Amino acid sequence: MDALTKDSPNPETAKAVLTEMLRSALEGMLQEQNQDTALSAGEVDQKIEALQEENRRLRQAARNRQWTVVEPLLHDAGDRVALKLPTPISNDLGKRATALQRRLNEVEIAVQEGDDVRYASSDLLAEHGLDDFDKFVQAPVLLSQARARTDENYPSDDMKKITASVYRLMEEYLGDIPVASLTKERQKEFLGWASRLPRTQGKSHGRNRFESEGKSITKEFEISQADAADFQVMEEVRAIERLSNPEKRALLVERLVPRVTLCTLKKYRDAMNRMFKSASELGPEIPKAISYKEMQRHIQSLEPDDELHVRVTKPKNRMPWTTERIARL
Secondary structure (H helix, E strand, O other): OOHHHOOOOOOHHHHHHHHHHHHHHHHHHHHOOOOOOOOOHHHHHHHHHHHHHHHHHHHHHHHHHHHHHHHHHHHHHHHHOOOOOEEEEHHHHHHHHHHHHHHHHHHHHHHHHOOOOOHHHHHHHHHHOOOOHHHHHHOOOEEHHHHHHHHHHHHHHHHHHHHHHHHHHHHHHHHEEEHHHHHHHHHHHHHHHHHHOOOOOOOOOOOOOOOOOOOOHHHHHHHHHHHHHHHHHHHHHHHOOOOOHHHHHHHHHOOOEEEEHHHHHHHHHHHHHHHHHHHHOOOOOOOOOOHHHHHHHHHHOOOOOOOOOOOOOOOOOOOOHHHHHHHOO
């Protein structure tokens, strides 16, 4: 993603990583609290002193704008939600992570002194708009879990088929990642990739009613094949000197590989939205699907600066029924 190659990650990415940093820390405190064996009084005092000393070092680091203490915590949180952060991290993210870690240390001190972690962290969770501690500390909801819950919520065969097809695309491009990592930027990246799929994608495996085995072909391979064919056609048409640019574009419409339509991409977006809504039943901090307008603008922004560029989709032409056809029906 473009946002992840810059010095500072976009706000959605930063929020997702910081939220995971908060979640994993509270989950660890809860597990320690639920252990059968308790620390001795001396061990508790030592741990509290270590946490207080760490907070002093964090305050000093923040004054000097040094983020070496929180940088590993941020990268670990990013790895858990499949989001990569630039190195070194930005000052803005470093300050926010340092402040969060200090608050977490204060919560842990209260827990070590006998408070329940749910009570000790209530103010911190409220600041992040969270009110259900037990739901929040659960492991991140994976894409496969969201797909399974979507099938439960939309059990018709047609809906399951749509969900499965979009899930296969997302799994190939993104992997079985936590749903919380599907920020708007990442959704745009996925839909931009999906917009390059040939209109006939999924029909090149050779399987039919006579042949059930066929062959395994990835979507990325189908895209690369279509891109290679289009490049060759573009160079051939570009080299024709006797034609004007409008005539060349008209010729390209007939020869370029048709890609999936905007209508199909909207169906992909709707399927993602259903999976997000289903995932929200399993865990908090589930992202929202991008709007049609945001998706369409992003697809348009991917168009190359080429006067001969034309995106070929060839949607189905649906004609109104004649009275004779209706009568026959």
